[in-house]
Amino acid sequence: MDMRKKLRRFHQARWDEPIIFELSSKGERGILVPRAEKGIEAVVEDGISKLPGKIRRKTPPNLPELSQMQVLKHYLRLSQENLGADFNVDIGQGTCTMKYSPKVNEQFVRSPKVSALHPLQDPSTVQGILEILYKTDLFMREISGMDRFSFQPASGSQAILAMASIVKAYHASRGDSGQRDEVITTIFSHPSDAAAPAVLGYKIITIDHDESGLPDLKAMKKAVSKRTAAFFATNPEDTGIFNPKIDEFTKIVHQQGGLCAYDQANANGLLGLTRAREAGFDTCFFNLHKTFSSPHGCGGPGCGAMGVTKELSEFLPVPVVRFDGKSYVLDYDVPLSIGKVRSFYGGVPAVLRAYAWIMSLGSEGLREVARVAILNNNYLLKKVKEIPGASAPYAEGQRRIEQVRYSWEPMTQDTGVTTEDVTCRMADFGLHMWSSHHPFIVPQPFTLEPTESYAKAELDEYVAALRQISDEAHLLPEIVKTAPHQSVTHRPRSINLDHPDKWAVTWRAYLKKCEKNLRRRIV
């Protein structure tokens, strides 16, 4: 590493690894399976003859055949061709809260004391894990100001669906569901705040932002009516600007009889500083795989811990965990329950990790997480704004909370180098930079969220790479436009993915399309 420039002479692993089907060698075995004992065979014979002919598989599945070490090696190589948060300064996936997932918590969830539990065991045999679920509920209540939590939603999006289901059940219980067919959200809230309530039939009204980058209060006042079932929003939104009038938004909705649902998937800058209850929300959720340190696993499994006020707790999905003074019980007696949104009790390992993480920090520690996340973000903001061609639209001169949506627009205007180009080039320094969710309201966007997990030196390294790329864009734009050069593969083309006769979601579909000359066989 060039310590003066803070830049790494990086090259990611490039194994040029074939698709697993290409590695197949007839007759090899990756693992052997136990056979039924002689005593069993004597009684039931081969067992499969019982299957009527039409339901028996005629030819074995065309799976690849590899020995064990060869399977291991293949997937280890693929793992090396992936850039996890444990490797890079993972502050470039803004809104995703890529923080440290403590290794000791991995030991806890991998213990058979958790992994070998069946969800339908007698409750007397799972008091330990039920205690974790119950106590984490208590912690979440305190952190949010809500009155009860459910860990059943498997993700933030599923938590939004669960909140929308509760909104629907609440209005139905008051004989008021007919006219309440609208959900209001904001353009800088997560796309699922619009998409998940729409699955339940809600008409979605999206509030635009005003010139300050905050949701437009005037537009909000106009949108809210007796048809409003609920308001779904994040705060701060993807811009990282805290909406100081958030309680006014929730008040307007309540005045018209609607509910307020808080998307706190990412609450990393708010822990111990401000809560859903004080802002007037009736329900909220935390992504335990974001704010509460459970790892993201390439996109799950996670957990959307959903909280509600007392008034809404009779609508929670079943079962809920209760403590009867002596032991923990799974209670299915929730009179107006929405039923279920996921099997059993949700992403239990994520809950255990969150529990251990909170226990390792306590109240002061959680607040320190938020404070340092804010400190890191504003330090980064200062540094990024000094880079030629980078800007931070909206709220000029204002501090931000935990993240910022930046723009390369000035640089693109000057050099033609785009956000996509920079994303590609960042990989050459072992780093990642995410643009943003669609639509690209901020032109040439990129969203950074440094969380509390990265050291000042790491933030400096990230900034140094951005600065280097800005320099290159102004002097040698070709380097950026043809990047990545030192990543696993090169810039993806997009010639097959949107064409039915060319796309291939499986290896077999790919081979068929190659045979039919609809596609060119790679390699």
Next chain:
Amino acid sequence: MARRRSGVHPYIPNSVPEVQEEMLREIGAGNIEELYATIPERLRLKREMNLPKPLLSEVELKKHVEAVLSRNETCREYLSFLGGGCWQHDVPAVCDEINQRSEFLTAYAGEPFEDHGRFQALFEYESLMGELLDMDVVNVPTYDGAQAASTSIRMASRITGRSHILVSETLSPDKLLVIRNYCQSDLNIEPVTRCPMTGRVDLKDLKRKVSGRTAAVYFENPSYLGCVEDQGKKISDLIHRAGGLSVVGVDPISLGVMAPPSHYGADIVCGDIQPLGIHMHFGGGHGGFIATRDEERFVREYPSRLFGIEETAVEGEYGFGDVLYERTSFADRDKSKEFVGTAAALWGITAAVYLSLMGPKGMQEIGKTIMQKSQYAAKRLSEIHGLSLVFPEAVFFKEFVVDFNKTGKSVKSINAALLREKIFGGVDLSGQFPEMGQAALFCITEIHTKEDIDRLAESLKKSLDRSSKTRVVKKGR
């Protein structure tokens, strides 16, 4: 001046006061509070949160968490016959080795070049599942089998433009709750009855209910109650003639020996991947798959990510990307197909490792072993005085329902007696299917030995004998 906090925390590098001061100087702020001055006073939490005192050292944390978890009794310490949507299969060591890798465990949503490994592993997952299911399109996993069924049903509704859905009444009541909630706004879900002796779909009832407004029939094979459905072709033909789709839920571990639903007319196939190398995790080990033929009208209706193989700027190099990204809620918010986000990718990678290890032979052998052992267990249990099978003419795969009504005892009390012998008995169905009276769903997999099954039979016999004696004594009083 930065306010000095009580201590430096190992998870928070910039909790060091001197570093905070240096950063604040750079920002041009006097303290950290200034940085969040936009949060109005009236919204502030002005007290400590009421949380336990932190366990700052790893030693203390381990002691505490391990003590709490030690109150669990596991399916390794007890002999378990629980199934019903979550199953105890063997998890090969290589599966755990791969899914604990930092590169996979701590990654999220990197680009196709720097996260090439994730894209390729999940493309391989789709491809391996495609072989198992004999279908050309499989999604990146959704949350679980219940979500996969719900989305499959909504896809069928969008494809056909119809809203009437027929579902087999042998579905897990919990799964039905998920489906009903997910489809509540616009779909009409109607159950189809089962044959009393075989547990299969009652074709007469199905015929009566299928009409030109039916979008889909959804049934499972094997069903939640364990029974194999061998009328798949007839069911698919029936719904196809009415212009609807055949949607089938399937246990993927059965597909080495059982025909995949695509062979009997299924248009959309779904299920849960937990049996494929994923621990039970108290219900946390689930992931859902949805498979279809490679037809545009199907592919366009998926809400999920679909990773496709693609070329890169360099000749001969595999790359990957999202097929029809514009379908998804990432691109099109409320105008999209349902929604997509974090779901169960790591379990998808794990299932890919599992299927690669097993190969065609492994899947055939495990199917055969499970069928042999479960048939042996069913035979042993139904030989016990007072016990019989609820579906005596059914063929089953790994689960079967035992009728306890003639014992005069509740499943609850029998399971309590088994528990004292360190055995988790079958899932109590008395609340879920009250018409069966006292009945329990037993699950046998490749991990059970003959000795385990014999021990279950002996313990059951003992508990029934003991309880009948107790009853006699009580009568004598």
